[in-house]
Amino acid sequence: MQAHNEFDPGGMSRSPSRRDVTGGYWAEADGPDAGPLVRPYVIAQGRDHADTVRLDMISVVIAAKRAEVDEMALEPEQIRILELCRRPLSVAELSAHLDIPVAVVKVLLSDLLNRGLALARAPYTAKSPVSRDVLQAVLDGIQRL
């Protein structure tokens, strides 16, 4: 793969000058209030989706309990993910809590999964439809609200 322009988040964006609502991952370097410069894509080390584990917005992640964590080998954001995932959280929740786009969370996470530091469970999909029991559990759960 060719080296990405640092401003190009894995080809998802064609223009380097757009901003996102979280405060400027795509900010121009010389913009009036340029935010953190493309940091998430730098920490994702230019990788794109090709080498990431297939993760959904609602894949649920939990930190592996007894894993030895070499914090020096991880990005600060990955350490935060492991801290947050002491209880089960979805990719979407991690994105919201860390204020990092979902696509970047997925890259950071797949690294953690590959290292055995976290576990993820795929959500129900059209290919694994819910059973009656699951549906009943959902009904009961909503009733309890």
Add this chain to the structure above:
Amino acid sequence: MASSDSDHPHDTVPSALKILVAGGFGAGKTTLVGAVSEIAPLSTEEVMTEASYGVDDLSGVESKTTTTVALDFGRITISSSLVLYLFGTPGQERFWFMWEELSEGALGAIVIADTRRLETCFAAVDFFERRGVPFVVAVNCFDGAHLYEADEVRAALTLDPAIPVVLCDARVRSSAKEVLLTLVNRVAERMAA
């Protein structure tokens, strides 16, 4: 990182389900999500291509140009092995491509009809009909909004008679709960059919 005691042995990761909450801008999507969610609704951004420039529900980011779409969502923990997420989906037609992705594997959808602007939910109704996603229509009865009967809304939307239409107040938990229960029962019905 020191391992901490947790209720969850490391080999039990819950599975998640999602329900979509669709409707026009300001129809009450996030309000309904917030009424039943155990957490204050969170917001996450998805990076969009230029063609889909703009966002729905821009609260808090006014006057910023953006190429991301905010998705508000909430969570209901059903059990230690099951979590339900409710996603408010961007209402405008130009986000259809995103609905495709979001609707994949969704248990079902709630279309919130705002009777002041009923046409804003046509696109969502069409989409879920075409995709075969089970859905219900929730008529959000705002203060001061002209009240319609469920049947009037059904006729205006030319809905299949099997599709439930419920009147609700999206701000009220018991009312939002009823909408959710109606949807899940509808899903069960379709499963039995």
